[in-house]
Amino acid sequence: MKIMAIIQVESLTKEYRKYIKQPGLWNAVKGLVYREYETVRAVREISFAIEEGELVGFLGPNGAGKTTTLKMLSGLIYPTSGKARVMGFVPWQRRNEFRRNFGLVMGQKNQLWWDLPATESLLLNKELYGVSDRDYKKIVGQLVALLDIEKLLGVTVRELSLGERMKFELIAALLHSPRVVYLDEPTIGLDVVSQKSIREFIQEYNQHEGNTFILTSHYMDDISTLCDRVIIINHGRIRYDGRLRDIVGEFSQWKVITLDFAEEVTREQVDPFGEVVAFSPPETKLRVARTECSRICQQVMDTFDVRDLTVEDPPIEEIIGKIFTEQSDDAVSACA
DSSP, X not given: OOOOOSEEEEEEEEEEEEEOOOSSHHHHHHTTTOOXXXXXXXXXXXXXXXXXXXXXXXXXXXXXXXXXXXXXXXXXXXXXXXXXXXXTBOGGGOOHHHHTTEEEEETTSOOSOTTSBHHHHHHHHHXXXXXXXXXXXXXXXXXHHHHTOXXXXXXXXXXXXXXXXXXXXXHXXXXXXXXXXXXXXXXXXXXXXXXXXXXXXXXXXXXXXXXXXXXXXXXHHHHHHHOSEEEEEETTEEXXXXXXXXXXXXXXXXXXXEEEESSOOOHHHHGGGSEEEEEETTEEEEEEEGGGHHHHHHHHHHHSOEEEEXXXXXXXXXXXXXXXXXXXXXXXXXXX
């Protein structure tokens, strides 16, 4: 019997009406009587399914529709059309049973009380979610130990560093043991050490507790470390849904050949073999079509005295960046 996905999205769409404000005093007066609007399609008929226990990366440039999607899946906003079920619930119906079973962390927004010690905000969440004293003590103790912030429980939130605050944000989101957790840029603005600490915590928590995570991030280290599967969204549409390691084969048309020559060569001599992306004799890097790679390697070996030759795929960051910059075939907005 097929197990139903914990998150199921079908043709989900979100549109906004945006007022077009014209410059000048006269246009401002006219705007009191007649206003012109445009329809902005933030999310366009996206569909995907996520199984329980998966940790999925949700990628896209700024304005691609990532946060809008997470807000719909958490019930914060209503979709224009389409369907979604999370743990069997329709998110925007906002039933208490649903709200008790998901967590949301937004790297650019705080849920902790700024002027209170972190422990006070955690106690507030304990009461809101009806967590028992016994469970609260056990869960907070485990999470605080994992994140190594025992000494900071009594510190006022405003006095914590950004990395320390984010650790407490994670604890607040996980305090009620949610089955589904949305992480929207949890490492944004953090230093390298804090980013690594947050990644290690998320990875260990997911492995031990089996919670389902959707992670958005602009840092490829976050995605490559934590996620086997990624969903790429651009211009409100899903451009890719599959394994991270398969992106190279699907979207890259190139290979990079690194050559270490045993003889002196000029740039003019290597130009005919491919696009020269680096020329620092005796080492040269060529970008060539994937389908031509074997033939060109053989030609180079026949033409020059080569000490070493390596063939690599382009960096995954470069490939994903190209997907981000693809232009949508549809108009992003239309006047209403």
